[in-house]
């Protein structure tokens with residue numbers, strides 16, 4: 040069940056954890072240094088660590104923060120063009136912890152068939168709504184549910200789960 044995106048997701052998640060921890064650590068060092076270097080009576084004892092280690096941990100944390108940002112801002116926003124054949128534009132959307140791809144590009148004036156493949160058992164994703172096309176469709180688990188409509192005007196049309204928590208966009212050109 041481990042796919043590439045899930046592994047990347049957990050790596051990015053760890054990145055947030057370590058990234059936050061190390062930025063908190065670096066933020067505290069300047070504040071604590073004067074107090075602790077002058078008085079040794081404090082119940083905490085300073086442990087000297089090599090500068091290289093500190094720099095390494097900081098850079099590692101920053102790198103993971105970068106990965107995290109990239110993951111949330113860009114990796115899921117990849118737009119996929121529907122492939123057209125026999126007068127219909129078709130595309131499969133995986134429904135697993137959200138929609139993948141969450142941004143699809145189609146042409147105006149031609150029928151569209153979006154094949155929603157629901158792998159996620161959570162009830163949150165059991166329904167998909169395309170309000171602009173007056174569609175509310177139940178998705179059977181582990182099945183592909185085709186949804187068809189014909190966009191007549193270019194624009195951005197949202198599709199969401201039943202509670203509007205997960206979103207995707209159909210971009211009509």
Ligand SMILES: [Cu+2]
Nearest residue numbers: 163200202204
């Ligand atoms: Cu939901």
